[in-house]
Every structure is written in C-alpha cells, then in structure tokens.
Amino acid sequence: MSQDALIWQKYTGQISDPNIPLLPNYSYAGYMRGEVGIPNTFAYPTFDVTNATYGAVPDDGLSDQVAIQAAINAAEANGGGVVFFPPGEYLVNTDPNSTNTITINSSNIVLKGSGSVPGGTIINMVNYMRLPSGVSDANNPAMFTFSQTNTSSATRTGVGDANAGDMYVTVTAGGTTPFLTAKYCRINTLASTAATNDFLEGRTTKGTWSDINAGVILDETHEIDYIDAANNRIYLKDPVIDTFKSSYGWRVSTNNLIENCGFEDIHFKANFYDVFVHHKDYIHNYGWKGVDLKNVAHSWVRRCKFSNVSKATTITGRSYASSILNILVDGNTGHALSSVGFKSSRILQGLIWDNTSNGQFHGADMSGGVAGSVIWRVDARKGYGLDLHASMPRTNLIDLYTQMDLDNAGGNFTDLPNHLKGLTMWNVERVGTSSKSQNFWNLCGSNYCGLTVVNPIVVGYHGTASTTFSNVKYQESIGAKVFPESLYEAQLGHRIGAAPSWIVEAINDWNTLKTDWYFMPPTNGTYTENFENMTLIDWGTETYTGNSGYLWTINAKGVSGYIDASKGIYFHNSVTGVQSGTVAGGIGNFSVQCRDLFSQGNDRVIQLLINGNVVDSFTHNGTEVYTYTVENINIEGNINIAIRNASDVGANNTLAIDNISWTTYDGTLTADQVPTAIDEIKLYPNPVKQTLTLSGNLKNSSLLVIYDLSGKHIKGITISHLKNDSMNLDVSYLKSGFYIIEIKYLDMASALLKFVKI
Structure with missing residues (x-):
C-alpha cells in the first residue's frame, strides 16, 4: 500500500524538515510545458500523399519516398500542413545503395497516419541508412528528420547570478536588442571549472573522465515571455533550471527552433533481424533509426509503433518543451529505446512500452547536457531499463519506470559521470529476481563502474527483490511505492492548480493502444494469436489479452526465434503450455505452427483440447517448423482452447509453438460458405x-x-x-x-x- 512521501510533504509545505532536501520542480517538461495537451485537430490544410500530385500508392510494392518528400515540400511551401497517410503500407529507403533521409525543415508540419494499429498506416523502411562519409555512427541519420537549418544566434553576456527558479535573466546594458524579435533563448557556459564542484556536489572524479575534468558545460533553453529593456532583463515562460553563478562566465544567446511539428499515428516498420551485438558496427548501432527531432519546440512523436529498429526516436539539438508519448517498440531487440540529448530542455518521454524480443539494450535515455526533463510511465521490464548516457545531464526525473535491472547506462568513459546533480528516481520498479546493492559513486578500477550519478534522490524504489543504495542525497520508502504515484503528474497539478485533462486522455489512449496494437479482427471468421502481447521472457505463468481480445494463460517459457523472429513459447512434455479464456463463436478449423526442440529423433505428441477434452492428437518427428492442423472440429457456442505437449516423459521432448489460428462455427457455417464480403x-x-x-x-x-x-x-x-x-x-x-x-x-x-x- 502506498504511503505519503515525506519529501512530497516538504515540497507542498505540509512539513518543514532541514534533513529532507527540497525536490526540484520537474513539472515544466513536455509539449507547451505540460500545461495543455497536444492538439488533435489542426488549422493547417491537408496534403494527402496519395494525391496524384505527389503519387504515393500504398500496398503496391514500390517506393513512396519521392512522393512523401514532395507532399512535405508542398506543405512547407504553404507555410504549414498536415501530411496525411491513408491506410496501407508505404515503402521508403528501397535502394540499398542510395539512402537519403526524409527531411522536414519548417514549422507547422505534422506527419499523420491513419493509426499505428492493424488496419492503419505502415511506413516500411526496407533498407538500413548508409553511414555518410565523415559522420560518426552515433550521428547516422534517421529515416525521418525534423530540423531547423538556421541555427545562427546572437550572444550577450549575463550579469550577476541567474538563480534556479528565477523567471528572468539579466544581460549587459543594451544587450536585450537581439531578443526583441527572438522567441527562444539559451543560457549557457563554455567549459567552466568554477562550476565543477557545484554540479558534482563535492564528489571526486577519475582522471579518465576528461570532459568533466575540463569543466562543466551548462546549457538550457527557454521560451521568452517579454523583454524589459530598461532593466536589461529577459523574462522567461519557465524558470531557470539550475543556478548560473557569475563566476561561471555564463551568457545568453538567441535560439532558432522550428515549432509545432509532429509525427503521429504511424506504424514505422524497419527490418533489423540480426541478433543484436552492442557496437558491432554502425548498422547494429543506429542503421535502423526511425525519427529524429532536432532544434524543435512544442513538437512531438505520439501514438506510434516502431518495429525491428535499432532506435525508435530521439529529440536533440537544444530542443525545448516537446514530447514523445504513447510509443510501442517491438519486434527484434536493437540498440536503444528512445532518447533526449544534446542540451535539450524540458522534454517529456512518457507512456512507452519496450516489447521487443529481449528488450532494447539501452532504455529511455537523457544525456548530453539535458536538463529539466522527465521520463514518465515506461514499461521496459525485459531490458536493463533506464539509460543515462553521460555527457553532463542534470536535474532530471525518472518517474514510474519498470525495468529488469538498474544497470547498463551508457556513455564513453571520457564523458562520465552518467548524471550530474539533480536526478530524482520516483517509484521505479525493478523486476529482476536477485537482490542488488547499488553504489551510485563506485570509482572502480576499470573505465566503467556501472551507473555513476551525483547524489540522486531515490523514493519508492520497489520490485521483486530487495535493492539497497549508497552514495545518495536522500532515500525514502525503499521496497514500497509511495504517494503520489507519479511525481511529474503531482508537481504539474500542484503548479497549475489541478492535473490537466491531457494527462487522463493520454493514459486512456495508452490503455487502449496496448490492446489495439495487437488486436487483429478476424478475417472471414478466422482468429489468430501470435503471443505478441505476452510479456513473459523466461519460464513462468502469465495471463494476458491476446490479438483478438481474448485472454490467454501461458505456462511455458517466453522465447523468440524458434518459429520465426517474433515471440513464441516452448514447454516440456506433460504440460499444457497455453490455454484460452472463453472464446465466443465456437470452432470449425484449427492450426498452429510447431517445432520439436532439443532431444532430436524423439517423437513429439501434440494434443488439441476444446473445453478440456482432447479432440485431436498428432505425432511428429523432425527438426523443421511444421503446421499442426485440425479440420471440421465443428463445436458450437463458447469454448476454451488448449494445447498440450503429450510426448513421452522420459526425455527432454520440448515443443515450441507460435501463430495459432482458428475459425468460428455456428452450427451451419462451413469454411466454403464464408462470404468474401469483408x-x-x-x-x-x-x-x-x-x-x-x-x-x-x-x-x-x-x-x-x-x-x-x-x-x-x-x-x-x-x-x-x-x-x-x-x-x-x-x-x-x-x-x-x-x-x-x-x-x-x-x-x-x-x-x-x-x-x-x-
């Protein structure tokens, strides 16, 4: 049962305790600083990619990339537009020898599909992106890139201290002129050794950490509210995130960003099927990357599914107040989930599900000087979990993150530590099965020492096994969740008076999408179940909602790669490995793909049970994938389906299965009578x-x-x-x-x- 967090009570003024630190205010993260939701309708005209002017044709097996870029160019020439994708599959990057990213370089451009669920819009990235000459693999372009090309800026010197929480900054006399026509500004420093001790809070570094030893680099972006030229002040719409002391030599610059850009309601399907090897080559690293947003404000990626990618989506390039929301990443395991980087500020990554075969190698990430940003409600239980990829991120929140373990944060050792001061971990859940001791400042003898963070605040950390922490600023309720459940939601509601409606709407969308991403309505009376909605990744028992909305109970090992690259299960002899809940409409015919594992040369006996009764039994001996089919079962009404491995018990006669299908039966309808009207x-x-x-x-x-x-x-x-x-x-x-x-x-x-x- 949740308990009231003392640190929350101090934040809201209910208690005053000098031994409890004051939480930073993380509530400004996300589109429009979290105050309103991303719009669902737009005032811009629609540019349909299938219009004859552009020429995309879904499902024809031909490249649609030129047509898509042409529709985007037309929307940009118009000053804004919704580039719309009707249902169907569109092919991009079809030439393996000539790859080009699709670019968006203007404000007010929304790429909108007809849904990321079955029956919606699929964009199929056929080949990986070739690495341009002279570009590091970390900067390999994504298939879609939103980016401001005009990044020139005017810079003025800051005056005095700009304290955390201030709503304005002061520049040298007469220095406000360039900001009169600017909408966004940066507060930043070059490498400052004067700031190092403040942001390390006295922690000792290693000699190999060359970047931090050269001095802390600080950078945060804000939207300008108004200019007070008489007092040389630039007023901001969100407070200064961290204090900039005069001794740091800080400055203020204009920041040119594109605004109101989105990528939404699209299933982005890549084709990375190799067994992932970390840093094997640029293809494994970032050759199959979906969408990058660079130098953007009030922009988003939402309600999208990314399959078989090395990385799904990123927001970088000193971006501001933007969101990644309602995202599924599935299929083959790749390099990374999502990330925010390169000195971006106030970015929200939320409602993200890593349902890849073994979890992405790196989870949702904040790195590269990111500040004031939030990772919120992420389910990454198959992988190591959250990522802090170093290069001086600071003052960020990880809120309601489910992960297998607290490890595997990235970043080159020269860029360490993984995070400077200001990190809060709130109600993080670990599903790993072994107890763990986490030292956040473990200066080991090697280049990498796990997760190295400056004095984090850890509240409500819980899970299936105990975890103990050392070198933290504050810890509370380790082993049990606290109230409020979400710190981001609570701080946002506290700031504006009540939780905004978009929070509830986004969570409702999330709960619906988690079913609909795998919901496949029956075709001509045929239902399917392919285990894609199953989260089991080892031996165990799980009940979940399957493709067609029916419950399934698994008593097996969740695996992938035995039947095809997608998820499946295997189970031992004398075990009923899978059983449905109540299925309406009866059953006519049935099939399932199978493979005999391990003890080769032994017979496998597979049984189909309907309503607990064996209706058919089949014997197979071999190593190939085969289909077990039963026709004319013809049982009416509500039924239960189960599959049993009835092989001999004297050997390891294991059976793998995937891709179940069956037809309904109403007492009169036979297979050749099913109309083709669908x-x-x-x-x-x-x-x-x-x-x-x-x-x-x-x-x-x-x-x-x-x-x-x-x-x-x-x-x-x-x-x-x-x-x-x-x-x-x-x-x-x-x-x-x-x-x-x-x-x-x-x-x-x-x-x-x-x-x-x-």
Missing part, C-alpha cells in the same frame, strides 16, 4: 467524428451491429434504403475510442471492420 466493404472517413459511410457489398435486410473492444453490444440496426450500395451511419453519440462493426447475412458473420471515433 474485402468488398469499405468504411470512411476513419477516424470519424460524426458520420461514417459504408459502401461495397451491402444488402438490404442485413444486420449491422456495433461493439466496443470489450465485446459490449452498442447498437444493432437492419440495413435498408441503400443508395448506390452505400449507407451513412451516425456515430456522433459514441465516446472517443475504437469500435467494431459486424455485418451479418442471414445470421452468418461475413464482415468485421474496425473504426476509430474521435
């Missing part, structure tokens, strides 16, 4: 606000039923008064979310279509 019925627009149009193979007197994703019946109507084989359906009364339309001919399910109500 391919002929279309619905649009999707997403929809008020009126949904259906067209195609519709027939009067057919039944149309709307369900939500839980299977709840919302509305049923009889189709009538068709005009040109189409009809309009009012859906304005529905709440925002995902819905399924079922169309029946003579009580036989013939079409299941999915739509999004906004």
Whole structure:
C-alpha cells in the first residue's frame, strides 16, 4: 500500500524538515510545458500523399519516398500542413545503395497516419541508412528528420547570478536588442571549472573522465515571455533550471527552433533481424533509426509503433518543451529505446512500452547536457531499463519506470559521470529476481563502474527483490511505492492548480493502444494469436489479452526465434503450455505452427483440447517448423482452447509453438460458405467524428451491429434504403475510442471492420 512521501510533504509545505532536501520542480517538461495537451485537430490544410500530385500508392510494392518528400515540400511551401497517410503500407529507403533521409525543415508540419494499429498506416523502411562519409555512427541519420537549418544566434553576456527558479535573466546594458524579435533563448557556459564542484556536489572524479575534468558545460533553453529593456532583463515562460553563478562566465544567446511539428499515428516498420551485438558496427548501432527531432519546440512523436529498429526516436539539438508519448517498440531487440540529448530542455518521454524480443539494450535515455526533463510511465521490464548516457545531464526525473535491472547506462568513459546533480528516481520498479546493492559513486578500477550519478534522490524504489543504495542525497520508502504515484503528474497539478485533462486522455489512449496494437479482427471468421502481447521472457505463468481480445494463460517459457523472429513459447512434455479464456463463436478449423526442440529423433505428441477434452492428437518427428492442423472440429457456442505437449516423459521432448489460428462455427457455417464480403466493404472517413459511410457489398435486410473492444453490444440496426450500395451511419453519440462493426447475412458473420471515433 502506498504511503505519503515525506519529501512530497516538504515540497507542498505540509512539513518543514532541514534533513529532507527540497525536490526540484520537474513539472515544466513536455509539449507547451505540460500545461495543455497536444492538439488533435489542426488549422493547417491537408496534403494527402496519395494525391496524384505527389503519387504515393500504398500496398503496391514500390517506393513512396519521392512522393512523401514532395507532399512535405508542398506543405512547407504553404507555410504549414498536415501530411496525411491513408491506410496501407508505404515503402521508403528501397535502394540499398542510395539512402537519403526524409527531411522536414519548417514549422507547422505534422506527419499523420491513419493509426499505428492493424488496419492503419505502415511506413516500411526496407533498407538500413548508409553511414555518410565523415559522420560518426552515433550521428547516422534517421529515416525521418525534423530540423531547423538556421541555427545562427546572437550572444550577450549575463550579469550577476541567474538563480534556479528565477523567471528572468539579466544581460549587459543594451544587450536585450537581439531578443526583441527572438522567441527562444539559451543560457549557457563554455567549459567552466568554477562550476565543477557545484554540479558534482563535492564528489571526486577519475582522471579518465576528461570532459568533466575540463569543466562543466551548462546549457538550457527557454521560451521568452517579454523583454524589459530598461532593466536589461529577459523574462522567461519557465524558470531557470539550475543556478548560473557569475563566476561561471555564463551568457545568453538567441535560439532558432522550428515549432509545432509532429509525427503521429504511424506504424514505422524497419527490418533489423540480426541478433543484436552492442557496437558491432554502425548498422547494429543506429542503421535502423526511425525519427529524429532536432532544434524543435512544442513538437512531438505520439501514438506510434516502431518495429525491428535499432532506435525508435530521439529529440536533440537544444530542443525545448516537446514530447514523445504513447510509443510501442517491438519486434527484434536493437540498440536503444528512445532518447533526449544534446542540451535539450524540458522534454517529456512518457507512456512507452519496450516489447521487443529481449528488450532494447539501452532504455529511455537523457544525456548530453539535458536538463529539466522527465521520463514518465515506461514499461521496459525485459531490458536493463533506464539509460543515462553521460555527457553532463542534470536535474532530471525518472518517474514510474519498470525495468529488469538498474544497470547498463551508457556513455564513453571520457564523458562520465552518467548524471550530474539533480536526478530524482520516483517509484521505479525493478523486476529482476536477485537482490542488488547499488553504489551510485563506485570509482572502480576499470573505465566503467556501472551507473555513476551525483547524489540522486531515490523514493519508492520497489520490485521483486530487495535493492539497497549508497552514495545518495536522500532515500525514502525503499521496497514500497509511495504517494503520489507519479511525481511529474503531482508537481504539474500542484503548479497549475489541478492535473490537466491531457494527462487522463493520454493514459486512456495508452490503455487502449496496448490492446489495439495487437488486436487483429478476424478475417472471414478466422482468429489468430501470435503471443505478441505476452510479456513473459523466461519460464513462468502469465495471463494476458491476446490479438483478438481474448485472454490467454501461458505456462511455458517466453522465447523468440524458434518459429520465426517474433515471440513464441516452448514447454516440456506433460504440460499444457497455453490455454484460452472463453472464446465466443465456437470452432470449425484449427492450426498452429510447431517445432520439436532439443532431444532430436524423439517423437513429439501434440494434443488439441476444446473445453478440456482432447479432440485431436498428432505425432511428429523432425527438426523443421511444421503446421499442426485440425479440420471440421465443428463445436458450437463458447469454448476454451488448449494445447498440450503429450510426448513421452522420459526425455527432454520440448515443443515450441507460435501463430495459432482458428475459425468460428455456428452450427451451419462451413469454411466454403464464408462470404468474401469483408474485402468488398469499405468504411470512411476513419477516424470519424460524426458520420461514417459504408459502401461495397451491402444488402438490404442485413444486420449491422456495433461493439466496443470489450465485446459490449452498442447498437444493432437492419440495413435498408441503400443508395448506390452505400449507407451513412451516425456515430456522433459514441465516446472517443475504437469500435467494431459486424455485418451479418442471414445470421452468418461475413464482415468485421474496425473504426476509430474521435
């Protein structure tokens, strides 16, 4: 049970205790400093990539890259626009010998797909990005790059101290003139040995840490509120993050950023299938990178799925007040999850799920001088977890992060420590099974000494095994979560008077997307289950919601690579490895892909059980992947499906399975009677606000039923008064979310279509 955190009580003024430090205010992170949500509608015109002017054609197997860039260029020439991708798959980077990033260099450009869930928009990066000559592999370009190309600036000397929490900075007399027309500014220092002790809080460095030994580099970006020329003051919309003393030799510069740019509702599919080897080559490192945002403000990547990537997305280049939200990274394990770097400020990475086969090697990262930023509500339980890739980040928050272990932070040893002062870890959960002792300032004999952080605050750290900490500034409730659950949400609500509505909306989107990313409506009455929504990565038992919305219980080992590159399971003889919850619609035919593991030459016996009864048994001997099929089972009503390894118990007769499928059965419908109407019925627009149009193979007197994703019946109507084989359906009364339309001919399910109500 959560308990009230004393350090939170001090922050809110409920108690005053000199032995408890004051928490930094992290609440300004994210789009528009967290005060409002990212908009769902835009005033810009739409540039459809499939318009004949641009020429993209989804699902034709040909490159769409030139068309996509042309639509972006048109939107930029217009001064802004939504570059829209209708449903389907678009190919980019198809020539392995000539690779070019798709660029966006202007404000007010949003790349918007039709959803990152099945049936939405897929952008398929066919080949990896070639490393340009003279470029380090860490800077290998992403497939999509948003970047301000005009980075020239005017610089003025700061006066006196700029204290943490101040809402203005003072420059030398007459120095405010360049800022009268600027929107953003930087407060920064060059390498300052005068600042070193303050930001190391007295900690002793190693001789090999050459960067920090040369002096601390400080850099933070702010949005200008107004100019007080009479007093040489630049007023800011968010407070100074850390104190800049006059002895540091700090200065203020203009900062040119592009604004209001987004990448959203897209499934970005790359093709990295090698077994990942850390720093093997530039391909393994960052050859398959999705989206980079550089020199941006109030911009975002949201509601996207990234598959088989070396890294999903980044925000870098002195960016400001931007967000990475509602992100799934899955498929083959790669190098990194997401990151914020190169002196960016007030960036939010939140609601991120690492569901790759073995977890990304590095988790969500803040590095490279990042300040005032937050990692929030991340599920990375398969990998080592959070990353602090060194190069002097400071004053950042890690909030509600689930990880396997607290280790594997990166950064070259010359760039260490991993984080300067000001790091808070709040309600972090570790799912590793062994007890651990974490020394945050372990100056070991080698170049790398684990996670080296200057005096962090650790509150509510908990998990499946005990963890003890040393060299911390403050620790509280180690082993149990605290209240408030999220420090970011609590500080934001405390600052503006109440938690903003976008927080609830984003979490609701998150809960819906976690199901919908793997929800695959049945095609012609055929359901599938491929274990992609399973989180099990070792031996154990797990119950989860599968592809088609049904519960599955696994008693096996979660693996990948035995049947295909995606997830699967294997289990021993005499074990029922997988069992469904209640499945509606009965069962006609069934199939599953299998492979016999380990004790080669021994028979494997696989049994299919329906409602606890064995309906078929099959024997196989070999090493290849094979498909076990049972036809004409023909059981009506609600059922349960289970698969049992019934092999002999005297040897290691292990069985791997993946890609289950089955057809429904209602007592009259056979496989050759299933109508093909699903391919002929279309619905649009999707997403929809008020009126949904259906067209195609519709027939009067057919039944149309709307369900939500839980299977709840919302509305049923009889189709009538068709005009040109189409009809309009009012859906304005529905709440925002995902819905399924079922169309029946003579009580036989013939079409299941999915739509999004906004």
